[in-house]
Amino acid sequence: xxxxxxxxxxxxxxxxxxxxxxxxxxxxxxxxxxxxxxxxxxxxxxxxxxxxxxxxxxxxxxxxxxxxxxxxxxxxxxxxxxxxxxxxxxxxxxxxxxxxxxxxxxxxxxxxxxxxxxxxxxxxxxxxxxxxxxxxxxxxxxxxxxxxxxxxxxxxxxxxxxxxxxxxxxxxxxxxxxxxxxxxxxxxxxxxxxxxxxxxxxxxxxxxxxxxxxxxxxxxxxxxxxxxxxxxxxxxxxxxxxxxxxxxxxxxxxxxxxxxxxxxxxxxxxxxxxxxxxxxxxxxxxxxxxxxxxxxxxxxxxxxxxxxxxxxxxxxxxxxxxxxxxxxxxxxxxxxxxxxxxxxxxxxxxxxxxxxxxxxxxxxxxxxxxxxxxxxxxxxxxxxxxxxxxxxxxxxxxxxxxxxxxxxxxxxxxxxxxxxxxxxxxxxxx
Numbered sequence: 171x172x173x174x175x176x177x178x179x180x181x182x183x184x185x186x187x188x189x190x191x192x193x194x195x196x197x198x199x200x201x202x203x204x205x206x207x208x209x210x211x212x213x214x215x216x217x218x219x220x221x222x223x224x225x226x227x228x229x230x231x232x233x234x235x236x237x238x239x240x241x242x243x244x245x246x247x248x249x250x251x252x253x254x255x256x257x258x259x260x261x262x263x264x265x266x267x268x269x270x271x272x273x274x275x276x277x278x279x280x281x282x283x284x285x286x287x288x289x290x291x292x293x294x295x296x297x298x299x300x301x302x303x304x305x306x307x308x309x310x311x312x313x314x315x316x317x318x319x320x321x322x323x324x325x326x327x328x329x330x331x332x333x334x335x336x337x338x339x340x341x342x343x344x345x346x347x348x349x350x351x352x353x354x355x356x357x358x359x360x361x362x363x364x365x366x367x368x369x370x371x372x373x374x375x376x377x378x379x380x381x382x383x384x385x386x387x388x389x390x391x392x393x394x395x396x397x398x399x400x401x402x403x404x405x406x407x408x409x410x411x412x413x414x415x416x417x418x419x420x421x422x423x424x425x426x427x428x429x430x431x432x433x434x435x436x437x438x439x440x441x442x443x444x445x446x447x448x449x450x451x452x453x454x455x456x457x458x459x460x461x462x463x464x465x466x467x468x469x470x471x472x473x474x475x476x477x478x479x480x481x482x483x484x485x486x487x488x489x490x491x492x493x494x495x496x497x498x499x500x501x502x503x504x505x506x507x508x509x510x511x512x513x514x515x516x517x518x519x520x521x522x523x524x525x526x527x528x529x530x531x532x533x534x535x536x537x538x539x540x541x542x543x544x545x546x547x548x549x550x551x552x553x554x555x556x557x558x559x560x561x562x563x564x565x566x567x568x569x570x571x572x573x574x575x576x577x578x579x580x581x582x583x584x585x586x587x588x589x590x591x592x593x594x595x596x597x598x599x600x
Contacts, residue, residue: 175234177234180288182229186265187203187265270292319372322376338357339354339357340553349571357560358386387419387429395439395443398411412474414446430469441470445466446476446497447463447491449478453487473495474493498549500554503534503540506543520548524548532549538556542584557576
């Protein structure tokens with residue numbers, strides 16, 4: 171790539187080709203492919219070169235045209251295939267397709283990585299209704315993030331290892347007994363070979379795409395239970411320990427059996443587990459999720475519905491999942507002092523939880539006004555920076571209660587004087 175030249179890579183995913191092969195045979199499919207290629211080449215002219223990757227996936231290499239021009243050509247291809255039918259004998263057939271575009275800047279991205287990035291952009295385009303061309307543009311941060319995720323993908327797919335993995339624990343404070351209980355959530359962390367922390371979101375995304383998420387969840391569960399077993403004499407004030415399970419794991423029979431085998435081995439401390447399940451996970455397979463919850467509760471552990479209120483069907487699916495707790499979505503908590511609507515939503519969730527004899531945990535609480543409001547609304551537990559950032563496990567094992575991690579004098583004073591038991595708390599609290 172000579173200095174000053176501009177290159178863009180387009181990844182085009184074509185739908186319905188498999189349908190053509192099934193309905194009319196592969197000879198007809200081959201003929202359709204020829205027609206599609208001729209139509210695309212006609213639109214591209216001298217501005218782009220077309221190449222076929224697999225059955226219904228193509229690359230378009232744009233040289234020395236602007237990003238807007240490449241986007242326009244990609245949209246013309248999409249519109250042409252959708253509006254003008256191709257002929258299979260005398261039968262017309264329309265095709266939908268999606269295009270992902272990525273700008274290639276010399277020395278900034280490896281060719282193989284560019285291919286993956288463009289393909290991901292095409293996948294995003296396919297999922298977004300009405301947005302059929304997605305452009306992946308880079309600033310320095312985005313490029314670093316993308317490179318990190320691709321590096322993780324290569325690492326996980328070549329030789330998966332838990333080297334560099336660790337857990338931290340974020341205290342969850344009772345709003346009725348802040349100085350008498352020590353509960354917390356277990357959070358996954360990873361550091362690279364240089365000791366630099368890896369962004370957890372990128373880690374999860376790469377783990378899901380590479381298919382190793384269940385192995386990571388197995389590691390988190392076993393590591394947590396081993397730690398609880400080793401420190402059980404110091405955790406007499408700990409009623410629950412939150413652990414989040416990924417949807418891929420809950421819907422993997424091998425993981426489920428491995429999970430319960432580990433649970434059985436550590437049952438004396440595993441009863442403290444409060445497994446967090448999100449609405450997205452639950453709705454992937456409602457029957458499987460319900461069976462998992464029932465089995466878990468029969469063994470003495472509990473379940474929390476995480477990010478409650480964030481989805482469209484949260485209240486509807488609640489009646490189908492017999493959970494023990496609702497973890498209120500942090501988006502409502504973080505801005506509730508500024509938006510009355512968020513207060514109303516949190517109040518409704520608390521009322522609903524009480525009527526179902528569930529307890530509530532509010533996450534992302536960051537200041538005293540939010541803490542005061544959550545207490546006034548009757549929320550049972552609170553998690554967030556107003557209490558503590560995630561801590562190393564050895565610090566958790568030395569603490570007597572969650573409030574001991576509050577390092578702000580005014581917050582600690584507020585908790586000491588204002589946070590008192592509510593009369594109707596005892597039936598719900600652990």
